[in-house]
Amino acid sequence: MGGHCDMNRVKGSMSRAHPLWLAYIVHRISGIILALFLPLHFWVLAMALTDPTRLDGFLHLTEHSLVKLAEFGLVVLLAIHMFGGLRLMALEWLPWASWQKTLAAAATALAFLTATLFLLNAYGG
Amino acid sequence: MLNLRLYMLQRITALLMAPLVLGHLAVMIYAVQGGLSTAEILGRTQGSVSWLLFYGTFVIAAAIHAAIGLRVIAYEWCGLKGGILDLVMWGGGLGLLALGGRAVWAVTAI
Amino acid sequence: MPMTTDQIKVSIQRGEDRTDVFDVPAYENQTVLDVVSWIQQYADPTLSYRFACRVGMCGSCAMMVNGVPRWTCRTHMSKVCDGDTVTIGPLRNLPVIKDLAVDMDPFFDKWTAAEGVHHPSASRDDPIASIDPETPQRVTANAGIECINCAVCYAACDTVATQPDYLGPAALQRAWTLLNDSKDSARTDIIDAISGNDGCHNCHSMGSCTVYCPNELDPMSAIAGLKRETATAFFKRRGNA
DSSP, rough: SSSOOGGSOOSSSSOOOOOOHHHHHHHHHHHHHHHHHHHHHHHTHHHHHHHHHHHHHHHHTTSSHHHHHHHHHHHHHHHHHHHHHHHHHHHHHHHOOOOOHHHHHHHHHHHHHEEEHHHHHHHHH | OHHHHHHHHHHHHHHHEEEEEEHHHHHHHHHHTOOOHHHHHHHHTTOOOOHHHHHHHHHHHHHHHHHHHHHHHHHHOOOOOOOHHHHHHHHHHHHHHHHHHHHHHHHOOO | OOOOOOEEEEEESSSOEEEEEEEEEEEOOOBHHHHHHIIIIOOTOOOOOOOOSSSSSSSOOOEEEEEEEEGGOOHHHHHHTTTEEEEOOOOSSSSETTTTEEHHHHHEEEEHTTTTTTSSOTTTTOOOOOTTTSSHHHHHHTTTTTOOOOHHHHOOOHHHHHHHHHOHHHHHHHHHHHOOTBBBHHHHHHOOOOOOSSSGOOOOOHHHHHHHOOOOOOHHHHHHHHHHHOOOOOHHHHHHH
């Protein structure tokens, strides 16, 4: 068993094009990216104590539009991961029927609403 | 691979984080207005027990939640098993906890 | 939709790197199983496959058809044909014995491991239990009893693919059915069996089991029921401690 990640473990060609599977993969990928981002986020913030001028340098970066776009992406991922997670817990823990699909749709809509709000503030503010 | 206890830990930390994420999103939307600066962040958070508790709880919950998630992915997509799998989970969790704790302390300590 | 061609190009996956292509006459009202049977009877008698009832009751003829697990005896070619071609392979997530026949042992072993067996609560000397079909618990139990053990859900599940010991949708749905059956006496055994390292908590609610179940059952909701039941018990135990 090698230690490197190998997507072939999801073996066999199989059609997965349906909303529930897509909700799963979006939740997983957003989770991975957030977990990778967190150490960087923490490291930069800790500069408030160790090297405030350097932190200011990093914060100035956020004025670049490319960095703003990346920030926007992270906020979207956070919102998507949270609403997707709430969808999952509603599905698992509430005795549910077909409205769970409605909930999933509402979750995505809310995620985008939150993100759009952020974007409007970031650019319009 | 995931038993009831790990499953419940991941769900409970998720529920705990839901309001914290909303709060964090709100703070971000508020904070980015007019640009970010060290002085502005510290002015808001330094010496505040409320922010220490808010982000302290957030970091602990996120570390536990992410560690269990990493465990599942390391097993399913990377084929890690046994002791190495536990190492990934504990290493990931404690690492996030240490880095996150340091960051929270950096912005709230006087 | 009637077939528009006289011949269908049928690719049969017969092992890791062997795919045989056959030209099969097209008919209206032709099932995937009809096509496989035609190949075995008229083109290649060595082709191995499995079927019994031909009417969607025995659950023995499931195969991968164009990357989707299906009961082949009740799947019409007109539904799955991609132009005039179709690819048929052995069921996913199970060891292949030969060609299209897979070894169902792991599937049924997990069925037993999930305590998917009847645990009687009365003996033959007791009067027949009267069951009200309208109670919510019985309605929940009834939702899963039409499972024919075809393993389509098992083949559709990516969690089974990445966690070979995971009990899988069919066995867990059976456990949920028995948990809601007032005639079953082994509640604790079932809960223990589905709460282990390979139990219901590994499910990611990807829903492929429910999407592809040919009998339109809903194993994903059944597994959610198990998660709900164990989560409630978890909080209660903490509350009592």
